[in-house]
Amino acid sequence: MILTNCAACAAPLAHTAPRCVRCWTRYCDSTCQHDHWRRGHKQMCKKIHRGGNAEQYNADKKYKEAVAVAVEACADDTKDQTCFICTQALHWKTKEGLVRGCSCRGTAGFAHVSCLAEQAKILVAEAEENNLGDKVLVERWRRWHTCSLCKQEYHGVVRCAIGWACWKTYVGRPETDATRGFAINQLGNGLDEANHHEEALSVKEAQLSLLRRIGAGEEGILVAQSNLASTYGELGQMEKALSVERDVYSGRLKFHGEQHPATLRAALNYASSLGSLKRYAEAKPLLLKTMPVARRVLGEGHRVTLKTRWTYASSLCEDPDATLDDLNEAVTTLEDARRIARRVFGGAHPITGGLGRDLIKARAALRARETPSPGSA
Template identity: 75%
Template sequence: MILTTCAACAAPLAHDAPRCVRCKIRYCDSTCQHDHWRRGHKQMCKKIHRGGNAEQYNADKKYKEAVAVAVEACAKDTKGQTCYICTQALHWKTKEGLVRMCACRGTAGFAHVSCLAEQAKILVAEVEENNLGDKAMDVRFARWYSCSLCEQQYHGVVGCALGWACWKTYLGRPETDTARKLAMNLLGNSLAIANHHVDALTVKEAELSMHQRVGGPEEHILATRSNLAMTYRALGREEEALHLRREVYSGRLKLNGEEHEETLRAAFNYANSLLSLQRYAEAKALLRKTMPVARRVLGEGNRLTLKMRWTYAKALYKDNRATLDDLREAVSTLEDAERTARQVLGGVHPTTGEIERALRDARAALQAATEK
C-alpha cells in the first residue's frame, strides 16, 4: 500500500498529516505517534530511515513481495529458460527467478522483473534528459506495463510487480512530476488487474486527491474518477460507482461534447451501473439518447457501439415490467448486433460471445412471455 492511513490506528490521513521526524511515517496526531513509538516503532525507525524513509521502505518491501509471487506463479513456464535481456537464469544482483510476462514465443518471452524495470527506467530517463516531449514519454513509459516486442500488456502478477517497481522508482519526486503521476496511475491499475481491489482502491483514491490538490487537468481527473468507479464496482460498491460514473459522464459532456468517443464510453459505463442496480428505465433512456450518436460517429461495427446495443437489449429484457414489444425489440436488437459482431470481430471474439449469450436469454424471455 502507499501510505494513506495512520501507522498507529489506521485512520485515513490528510496529505499534510504529521510525520515522524526521522523516518517520515505518518500519524493522525502526536498521541498516535507516541503510542506507536511505545508499541515498537522505536526499534524500526532507524531501519525505515536507512531504507529511504517510510514511503520508499514500504514500496521496496511490497515490490520484493510482488516479485516473489510473480516468479513462483511463472515457475513452471520458466524452468530451464534465461532472461532475454541479461541472458542469465538468476538475476546477478537480486538472485530473483524469471517470469513469463507476455505473448512472445521462444526465448523472448522470459525475463527478470528487475531487468524489465531497468529497461523501462532507462527509456524514460532518455525522454526526460533530452526533453523529447509528452508523446515520446507516453511511448517510452509504456515499457513499464507492456512488452517492447509483442506489445501485449503484462499479465496480472507480473504487471503488479512492475507496478510496484515503477512506483518505487519515482515516488520520491514532487507530486507535479509527470513520471510520478504516471507511476501512481500504473500502480493502481496493476493492483486492480491482479485482483488486489482493496489495495487498488487506496491508491486510486490517493491519485484522485493528488490531482485535485495540485490542480491537474480536467481530463486526468475524469480518467481517474472513471478508474476509481471500476474499483468500486469490483468491490460491490455499486452506488458509489454509479455516483462517480454520473459525474464522469456529465464532465465529459462539458469537456468533450456528446460526439466524442470518451463521452460515449462514459455514457456506456454509466448505463452499465444503472443496469447493475436494476434501474432499467434510466438505463434505457440514456442509451436511447447515446446509441444513435455512437452508431453515427463510431460506426455499426465498433466494439463500443455493439456493447451499447447489447446493454440496451439487456435493460429491455431484464426488466420485470417488460412488454412483449420490449422483448421483441431486445431480440431484434441482439440479432442485428450479433450479425455485425460476427462479420467485424469474428465468432470467437469475447464481445460476440457476450452478445450471443444475451440473445439466448432474450429469446427465452420472449418465449416465456408468449406462452403465458
C-alpha cells in the same frame, strides 16, 4: 503520500498528519506515535530510514511481494523459457523468475518484471533528460503498462507487479511532479487488475485529493475521477460510480468531443454503471451511439471497442423486456466480438474469456426463448 493510514491505529490520515522525524512514518497524533515506538518502531526506524524512508520502504517491500505473486502465477506458462530482454531464465541480480501477462503467444513475451521496469525507466529518463517533448514522453511511458512486442496492455497480477515497480521508481519525486502522478495511476490500476480493490481505493482517493489540493488541471482531475469510479464499481458501490462517471463523461464531451478516445472510454464506463444498476433504457442508446464511433476511431480490435460491444450485448440479454430479436442480436454481437478478441488478444486473455462466458449465457437465453414451454399451444 500513499500510506494513508496511521501506522499505529490504522485510522485514515490527513495530508498534514505528523510523522516520525527520522523515517517519516505517519501517525494520527503524538499519542499514536509514542505507542508505535514502544511496540517496535524503535527497532525498525533506522532500517526504514536507510531504505529511503517510509513511503519508499513500503513501495520496495510491496514490489517484492507483488513480483513473487506474479512469478508464481505464471510458473506453468514460463517453464523452460528465457527473458526476451536479458536472455536469462533467472534474473542475474534479483534471482526472480519470469512472467508473461500480455497477449504474446508461443515463445514470445517472457520477461522479468525487473527487466521490464528497467527498460521503461531508461526510456522515460531519456525523454525527460533530452527534452524530447510531451508526445515522446507519453509514448515511452506506455512501457509501464503495455508490452513492447504485442502492443497490448499487461493484465492481472503482472500488471500489479509492474504498477508497484513504477511507483517505487518515482515515489521520491515532489508531489507536483507529473511523472509521479502518472506512477500513482499505474499503481492504482495495477492493484485493481489484481483484485486488490480496497488498496486501489485508498490510492485513488489520495491521488484525487492531492490533485485538488495542488490545483491540478481539468485533464488530470478527469483521469483521477475516472480511475476512482472504476474502483467504486469493482467494490459494488454503483451509485457512487455512476455519479462520478456521469460527471466524467460530461466533462470529456465538453473538452474533447464525442470522437476522442478518452470520451469513448468515459461513455463505456458510464454505460457499464447504468447497466449494473439495471437502467438499460439509458444504457442501450448511449452504447448504440458509441459503438460505431469507437470502431471508426479506435478500430474493431481495440479493447474499448470490444468492451463497448460486450456491454451492449449484456444489456440486451439482461433486460427483462428483451425481445427474441434482442437476444439474437446479443448472440451475434458476442460471437463477432469474441472472434476478434481471440485474434487480437489470444484465447487466454481476460477479455476473450469473459466474452466466451457471456456468449454461453446468451445462447442459453436464446434457446430458452425459442423453445416452447410444455403445454403451450
